[in-house]
Amino acid sequence: MSVTRFRGTQFLLLPIFFVLYTNTGFWVGASSTQELLRGFTATPDSSVSSFQSLLSDSTGNYSLGFLRVNRTQLALVVLHVPSSEQLWIANTTRLPRWSKPTRLFFNGSLVISDPHTRVFWSSNTDGDRVLLSNTSNIQIQKLDDSHSVIWQSFDFPTDTLVENQNFTSTMTLVSSNGLYYMRLGSNFIGLYAKFKEGSNSDQIYLKHKAMEAKAHIIDGQGPIYALLNSDGFLGMYQNESALVDVQAFSSFQQTGSGIRRVRIEPDGNLKGYYWTGSSWILDYQAISDTCELPSSCGSFGLCQPGRDCSCLDNRTEHNSGRCVSPEDSYGDFCSSDDNKYVVLRRNGVELPYKELMRYEEMASLEACESACDINCTCWGVVYSNTSGFCYRIDYPIQTLVGVGDETKVGYFKMREGAGKEKVDVGLRTGIGLLCGAVLVFGGVVGFGLYKLWRRKRGVSGYVEDDGGLGVGPYKGLGSASFSSIELGER
Ligand SMILES: *[C@@H]1O[C@H](CO)[C@@H](O)[C@H](O)[C@H]1NC(C)=O
Ligand SMILES: *[C@@H]1O[C@H](CO)[C@@H](O)[C@H](O)[C@H]1NC(C)=O
Ligand SMILES: *[C@@H]1O[C@H](CO)[C@@H](O)[C@H](O)[C@H]1NC(C)=O
Ligand SMILES: *[C@@H]1O[C@H](CO)[C@@H](O)[C@H](O)[C@H]1NC(C)=O
Ligand SMILES: *[C@@H]1O[C@H](CO)[C@@H](O)[C@H](O)[C@H]1NC(C)=O
Numbered sequence: 062m063s064v065t066r067f068r069g070t071q072f073l074l075l076p077i078f079f080v081l082y083t084n085t086g087f088w089v090g091a092s093s094t095q096e097l098l099r100g101f102t103a104t105p106d107s108s109v110s111s112f113q114s115l116l117s118d119s120t121g122n123y124s125l126g127f128l129r130v131n132r133t134q135l136a137l138v139v140l141h142v143p144s145s146e147q148l149w150i151a152n153t154t155r156l157p158r159w160s161k162p163t164r165l166f167f168n169g170s171l172v173i174s175d176p177h178t179r180v181f182w183s184s185n186t187d188g189d190r191v192l193l194s195n196t197s198n199i200q201i202q203k204l205d206d207s208h209s210v211i212w213q214s215f216d217f218p219t220d221t222l223v224e225n226q227n228f229t230s231t232m233t234l235v236s237s238n239g240l241y242y243m244r245l246g247s248n249f250i251g252l253y254a255k256f257k258e259g260s261n262s263d264q265i266y267l268k269h270k271a272m273e274a275k276a277h278i279i280d281g282q283g284p285i286y287a288l289l290n291s292d293g294f295l296g297m298y299q300n301e302s303a304l305v306d307v308q309a310f311s312s313f314q315q316t317g318s319g320i321r322r323v324r325i326e327p328d329g330n331l332k333g334y335y336w337t338g339s340s341w342i343l344d345y346q347a348i349s350d351t352c353e354l355p356s357s358c359g360s361f362g363l364c365q366p367g368r369d370c371s372c373l374d375n376r377t378e379h380n381s382g383r384c385v386s387p388e389d390s391y392g393d394f395c396s397s398d399d400n401k402y403v404v405l406r407r408n409g410v411e412l413p414y415k416e417l418m419r420y421e422e423m424a425s426l427e428a429c430e431s432a433c434d435i436n437c438t439c440w441g442v443v444y445s446n447t448s449g450f451c452y453r454i455d456y457p458i459q460t461l462v463g464v465g466d467e468t469k470v471g472y473f474k475m476r477e478g479a480g481k482e483k484v485d486v487g488l489r490t491g492i493g494l495l496c497g498a499v500l501v502f503g504g505v506v507g508f509g510l511y512k513l514w515r516r517k518r519g520v521s522g523y524v525e526d527d528g529g530l531g532v533g534p535y536k537g538l539g540s541a542s543f544s545s546i547e548l549g550e551r
C-alpha cells in the first residue's frame with residue numbers, strides 16, 4: 062500500500078501509520094456478500110467511521126473492505142474480523158480519499174480508482190468473480206469448468222503471512238513503516254533495513270540459514286520458499302517433501318484449532334502469533350533481546366541490556382524517544398551545503414548485527430577513523446582494538462549496544478547542530494516564560510495602578526470586580542502556559 066509513499070519520509074510519517082494500526086471500533090456490515098461478480102461497484106460510505114466491509118469469507122472470520130485512515134483517506138484491506146487485525150493491504154501508490162468519487166469495482170480486474178484522477182490499484186486480471194477464502198486469501202477466479210484461480214492476494218503479501226501462505230523468493234514482506242523487510246536468499250531467510258534513502262546497500266541484520274537437518278538444499282531443484290506450518294513452525298522448503306529448516310514456535314505441535322500469523326513489525330522484529338479464540342498471543346520472535354533489534358533506541362541511540370534507552374552523545378537525553386531529529390539522521394555528507402559535522406566518540410559500544418557487517422582489518426584506531434573521515438558517504442566506524450576489525454557505517458548511525466569492553470571504540474559523525482535541539486527548546490521555553498511573566502507582571506502592576514487611580518477618583522462598585530479581574534486571569538494564564546510547554550516538549 063502506501064509503503065512506497067512512506068519511503069521518502071518514513072521517520073516523519075510514522076505517526077500516520079500508527080493511526081492505521083490502532084484503529085478501533087470496527088463496523089462490519091451484516092449484509093456483506095460472499096462473492097463479487099463483474100459489474101460490482103462500491104463507494105465509501107460517509108457514515109462509516111472505521112471499516113466498511115464489502116466481501117466476507119464463509120466463516121465470517123475475515124472481511125475485505127475499506128478501512129478509514131487519517132479520517133479522510135482509505136485503504137483496501139483484509140481484516141481478521143474478531144480482532145480487527147489487518148492481514149493484507151492493497152499496495153496503492155498513494156491512499157485514495159474517503160469520498161464518493163473513489164470506488165472499488167470489478168470488471169474482470171479488481172480496481173480502486175477515482176474517475177477524476179486515476180487508477181490507484183488494480184489486480185490487472187480478466188476474471189469472473191472474487192472470493193475471500195476461509196484462510197483470508199482474496200481469489201479471482203474464472204468461471205470455467207475448473208474454477209481456476211488466476212490471481213490471489215497471497216501472492217502479494219504486505220507485512221503478514223498466515224498459515225500455509227507460500228512465501229517465495231520473488232516476494233518481499235515489508236514492515237508498515239517501510240523501514241524493514243524480509244526476503245529469501247538461496248539458503249536463508251534475511252531481514253533487511255533501509256537505513257539510507259535511495260541506496261541499494263540495505264543493511265542485513267538477521268540471517269537465518271537453513272539447518273538442513275531433515276533434507277538438504279539441492280542445486281537445480283528450484284529456489285526455497287518459506288511457509289508458516291499449522292504445526293507451529295516457520296518452515297523452509299525446497300519442495301513439499303523437502304523441509305530444509307524448522308523454526309519452532311512456543312506452541313510447536315500443540316493441538317488446537319487456533320490460527321497463526323507472522324508479521325514483520327515496525328521495529329524490525331519478525332513475530333509469530335497464535336489466535337486463542339479471543340486474543341492473539343505472541344508465539345515466536347526472531348529477535349528476543351531488545352538490544353539486538355536493528356535500531357531499538359533510534360538514531361544515535363545507545364541500548365544497554367536491562368537499562369532504558371540513552372544516547373551515544375551523553376550530553377543528550379533520550380527523552381521524546383529519540384536522540385537527534387530526523388533531519389539530522391538523513392542522507393550523507395557529500396553535498397556542499399550539508400557537509401559539516403562534528404565528531405562524537407564513545408567507548409564500549411558495538412553494532413548489534415556486526416557478524417553480518419563487512420569489516421576491514423586496520424592496524425590502529427586512527428587508521429580506521431581516517432578512512433571514514435575522508436569519505437563523505439561514511440557516517441562512522443566502530444573499531445575493536447583487540448581484533449583490529451574496523452566496521453564502517455554508510456548510513457545514518459542507528460542504535461549501538463553498550464558493552465563492558467572499553468577497547469571497542471565508536472567514531473561517529475554528527476551533523477553540526479544536531480542534539481542542540483533540546484537546548485533550543487529550552488531557550489525558547491525560557492524566553493516564552495519570561496515574556497509571559499513580563500506580561501503578567503505588567504498586567505498586575507497596571508491593574509494596581511488602575512485600582513489606585515479608581516480609588517483616588519472615589520468610584521464605587523469596583524470591589525465586586527476585584528476577585529474576578531485581578532487573580533483569576535493571572536492563574537489561568539499561568540497554568541495554560543505551563544501545559545502548553547509540556548505539550549510542546551513532547
Ligand atoms: C472462525 O474460525 C474458527 C475456526 O478457525 C471457527 O471455529 C469459528 O466459528 C469462526 N468464527 C466465526 C465467527 O464464524
Ligand atoms: C477494467 O477497468 C480498468 C480501469 O478503468 C481498465 O483499465 C481495464 O481495461 C478494465 N478491464 C476490463 C477487462 O474491462
Ligand atoms: C475452509 O474451506 C475448506 C475448503 O475450501 C474446507 O475444507 C474447510 O473445512 C474450511 N474450514 C473452515 C474452518 O470452515
Ligand atoms: C508496494 O509496491 C512498491 C512498488 O510499487 C514496492 O516497492 C513495495 O515493496 C510494495 N510493498 C509491498 C508490501 O510489497
Ligand atoms: C508453495 O509453492 C511451492 C513452489 O512454488 C509449491 O510447490 C507448493 O505446492 C506451494 N504450496 C502451497 C501450500 O501453496
Ligand SMILES: *[C@@H]1O[C@H](CO)[C@@H](O)[C@H](O)[C@H]1NC(C)=O
Nearest residue numbers: 373374375376405406407408
Ligand atoms: C561523557 O562522555 C565523555 C567522553 O566520553 C566523558 O569524558 C564524560 O565524563 C561523560 N559525561 C558523563 C556525564 O557521563
Ligand SMILES: *[C@@H]1O[C@H](CO)[C@@H](O)[C@H](O)[C@H]1NC(C)=O
Nearest residue numbers: 432435436437438439453455
Ligand atoms: C567512499 O565509500 C564508498 C562506499 O564504501 C566507496 O564506494 C567510495 O569509493 C569511497 N570514496 C572514496 C573517495 O574513498
Ligand SMILES: *[C@@H]1O[C@H](CO)[C@@H](O)[C@H](O)[C@H]1NC(C)=O
Nearest residue numbers: 426445446447467468469470
Ligand atoms: C590498543 O592496543 C594497543 C596495542 O595493541 C595499546 O597500546 C592501546 O593502549 C590499546 N588502546 C586501547 C584504547 O585500549
